[in-house]
Amino acid sequence: MSAQVLTVTSGKGGVGKTTVTANLATALAMLGKRVTAIDADIGLRNLDVVMGLENRIVYDLVDVVEGRCRLRQAMIKDKRQPELYLIPAAQTRDKTAVSPSDMVLICDQLRQEMDYVVIDSPAGIERGFRNAVAPADKVLIVTNPEVSAVRDADRIIGLIEAEEKGPGQLIINRLKPTMVSRGDMLSVEDVLDILAVELLGVIPEDERILVASNQGLPLVMHGLNGSSAGEAFRHVARRLDGESVPFMDLTARPTFMSRLRTFMVGK
Amino acid sequence: MSWLDRLLGRNETSGQVAKQRLQMVLIHDRADLPPGLLEKIKDDIIQVIAKHTAIDTANVLVHLEQDTHENRLIAEVPLLAGRRNGRG
Numbered sequence: 001m002s003a004q005v006l007t008v009t010s011g012k013g014g015v016g017k018t019t020v021t022a023n024l025a026t027a028l029a030m031l032g033k034r035v036t037a038i039d040a041d042i043g044l045r046n047l048d049v050v051m052g053l054e055n056r057i058v059y060d061l062v063d064v065v066e067g068r069c070r071l072r073q074a075m076i077k078d079k080r081q082p083e084l085y086l087i088p089a090a091q092t093r094d095k096t097a098v099s100p101s102d103m104v105l106i107c108d109q110l111r112q113e114m115d116y117v118v119i120d121s122p123a124g125i126e127r128g129f130r131n132a133v134a135p136a137d138k139v140l141i142v143t144n145p146e147v148s149a150v151r152d153a154d155r156i157i158g159l160i161e162a163e164e165k166g167p168g169q170l171i172i173n174r175l176k177p178t179m180v181s182r183g184d185m186l187s188v189e190d191v192l193d194i195l196a197v198e199l200l201g202v203i204p205e206d207e208r209i210l211v212a213s214n215q216g217l218p219l220v221m222h223g224l225n226g227s228s229a230g231e232a233f234r235h236v237a238r239r240l241d242g243e244s245v246p247f248m249d250l251t252a253r254p255t256f257m258s259r260l261r262t263f264m265v266g267k
Numbered sequence: 268m269s270w271l272d273r274l275l276g277r278n279e280t281s282g283q284v285a286k287q288r289l290q291m292v293l294i295h296d297r298a299d300l301p302p303g304l305l306e307k308i309k310d311d312i313i314q315v316i317a318k319h320t321a322i323d324t325a326n327v328l329v330h331l332e333q334d335t336h337e338n339r340l341i342a343e344v345p346l347l348a349g350r351r352n353g354r355g
C-alpha cells in the first residue's frame with residue numbers, strides 16, 4: 001500500500017542521474033503506477049526541463065518545506081501519463097533550505113498516495129546528497145564505464161552503507177558496445193567486479209537521449225521500437241516493479257574491420 | 268588498441284589499464300589512507316631494518332594489496348648481506 005522511495009544518485013556529476021530519474025519515473029507511470037518524481041537538486045533545477053514540465057511550475061520543494069503551499073499544490077501533473085507528478089526544486093535557493101528530516105516528512109506524506117517516489121539527487125556527497133538519501137528505501141547508483149565515475153560510485157556505495165541505506169543497486173549508463181568490444185571501455189563485468197554490487201540495468205549511449213531532452217519528452221515515451229536506451233529504461237522499471245527481465249544483449253556485432261583484426265592478430 | 272599495437276606486443280587494452288588503475292585507486296580510497304603515507308612507512312621501515320643489517324635502500328618496495336577479505340601492506344626489503352657475488 002505504501003510507496004517505495006527510490007533515490008537516484010552518483011557522486012560524480014553529469015553521469016545521467018536526471019536522465020535516469022525522468023525515464024524511470026515515466027516508465028513506472030507507463031506501467032500504471034502512481035509516481036512522483038522529486039528534484040532534490042536545489043539551486044540547479046533540471047528535472048522539470050528534461051520532463052518537459054518547466055512551464056507549469058508554480059510552487060517548488062522549498063515552498064512546501066517553508067509552508068508557503070500544501071504538498072499537493074507543488075505536485076505538477078504530467079498530462080501525458082495518468083498518474084505522474086513532479087515536485088520541482090527551487091532555483092534561487094541552496095541546499096540548506098531543505099533538511100534530511102524535511103525530505104523524510106514529505107516522502108512519508110507521499111507514501112500514502114503513491115506507488116513510487118523517485119528522487120533525483122544532486123552531485124556530490126554533502127547536504128544535498130544526504131537530503132536525497134534520507135527518505136530512501138532503495139538507492140540507485142548511476143555510473144558510467146569510466147575510471148572517475150566508478151571511483152565515485154564506490155565512495156557512494158560506502159556512504160550509503162554507512163547510512164544503513166545499502167547495499168544499493170547499480171545502473172551503468174552510457175555504455176558504448178563497440179568501444180567495449182575493442183577493449184577501450186570498461187565492460188559491465190569489469191565494473192561489477194570492482195564495485196561488487198547488484199546490477200539493476202545497463203543503458204547504452206544513445207543520441208536520442210539528447211533529442212528527448214531537447215523536446216522535453218523522456219525517451220521511454222517515444223514509442224516502443226527503435227531505441228535500445230528507451231527499451232533498457234523500460235526494463236529497469238519492470239525489474240524495480242519485481243519482474244525478472246533478462247539483461248539486453250549489448251555486445252557489438254563484429255564489423256568487417258574487427259573480423260579482419262581477429263584474422264590478423266588472432267585475438 | 269590497433270592491430271599494430273598487438274603485433275608489437277603492446278597487448279594491454281585501455282579498458283584493462285582502466286580496470287587495474289581503478290583497483291589500485293580503490294584500495295587506497297577504501298583503506299582511507301592519506302596520500303604520502305606509504306612513502307612515510309617506507310622511510311620508517313628502512314630506518315628500522317637498517318639498524319640491524321645493511322639493505323638495498325633504493326629497491327625497497329611498499330605497497331597495498333587487496334583480496335576479498337582484507338587490505339594487506341606488503342613490504343619488500345632486499346638485504347645486502349647474503350647476496351651471491353654480493354657487494355655485502
Ligand SMILES: Nc1ncnc2c1ncn2[C@@H]1O[C@H](COP(=O)(O)OP(=O)(O)O)[C@@H](O)[C@H]1O
Binds near residue numbers: 013213
Ligand atoms: N545513455 C545516454 N546516452 C547519451 N547521452 C546521455 C545518456 N545519459 C545521459 N546523457 C546525457 O548526458 C548529460 C548529463 O546527463 P544528466 O542526466 O543531466 O546527468 P546528471 O543529472 O547526473 O548530472 C545530458 O546531456 C544527457 O543528455
Ligand SMILES: [Mg+2]
Binds near residue numbers: 017041046121122
Ligand atoms: Mg542532474
